[in-house]
Amino acid sequence: MPSTDLKRNRRRLLAGGISLAAVGAGGALGWQAWRSRATQAPRVILGDGIDTPKGMAWVPGGVFLMGSDHKLAYANERPTHQVKVPGFWMDVTHVTNDQFAQFVRETGYVTTAEQVPDWETVRVQLPPGTPPPPEGVLVAGAMVFIGTDTPVRLDDYSRWWRYVPGADWRHPQGPDSSIEDKGGHPVVQVSYADAQAYAKWAGKRLPTEAEWEFAARGGLEQATYAWGDELLAEGSRQANYWDTTERPFPVVSPRAGGAASTLEAGTFPPNGYGLLDMTGNAWQWAADWYRADYFAQQAKHASGPINNPQGPNESFDPSEPGVPLNAPRRxxxxxxxxxxxDYCLSYRPSARRGSDPYSPMSHLGFRLVKT
Incomplete structure (x- = not known):
């Protein structure tokens, strides 16, 4: 994906003085053949809280074509390749503010954003040789989308992202914001470590990347979106994304309609498995390390469906010059x-990217699975 569509993580911002800048024809033919296959409408099975887990939907598993060779797909989504996953239960919605609040009340857990960052976790995200910042520069906080007052060129994301001291899951946009009356919204400003801690408490786990994509597709073979091939269904939006027909990205001035944010989980119709908001609203952590070339590696060595892939052994992300290629990314x-x-077409089931596991952001949350 273009370098202009990447948000530099909170670590680069914190290291004093560093400014924020917050396979070919075979795959295409396989995609066309897969799309032509007949499909059976999936059956929605929701947990009852007695014999099956409450608030979760059954995803039956099976063989599917992972990734995309569509014209909208980025390089890291290519090529398509067959993958097999076993069945599993998945949270119907993102983990919400109310659910996360219960976890914090019962455990006393303190999230990453509420702690002073550790220099060692910052250092690995920076160009080699970067000196430690002066004392007092590392402060608790998180990355916040602030937007702009007027249209700007989309080649410098520091214009609409900022590291905000005091931003955390209770105060997603900073210390003066709150989640009052937003208990049903996805919890955001949670790191990968926070999601793992919640998962352990809940007796669940983060989905693998393959499980996530299979679930997001809802039984639709290689559809462009989680609901089909057209962005609008009968003229209606099917997900919470930025509508550039209403205002240009990233303008959030009152004149342009105010700040963008999450909507309550379940605002839009479910997919074929009964899952809500699989795309749009808030990004979701997956369990895997991120490699930009992982799909190409998988396809190159596969002689048949890849069975339940667990992701690569390390990260690889060449999108930020000067940053180590294997800097940790999930x-x-x-x-x-x-x-x-105009800027990010990631409200699609095949879209993927990597993020610093210790970098909470105001548009990033998670949901869990259980087997």
């Missing part, structure tokens, strides 16, 4: 309320 999926046709 997969995030689904896109968010900021994705749009």
């Amino acid at each position: 997969v995030i999926r689904g896109g968010s309320f900021l994705c749009n046709e």
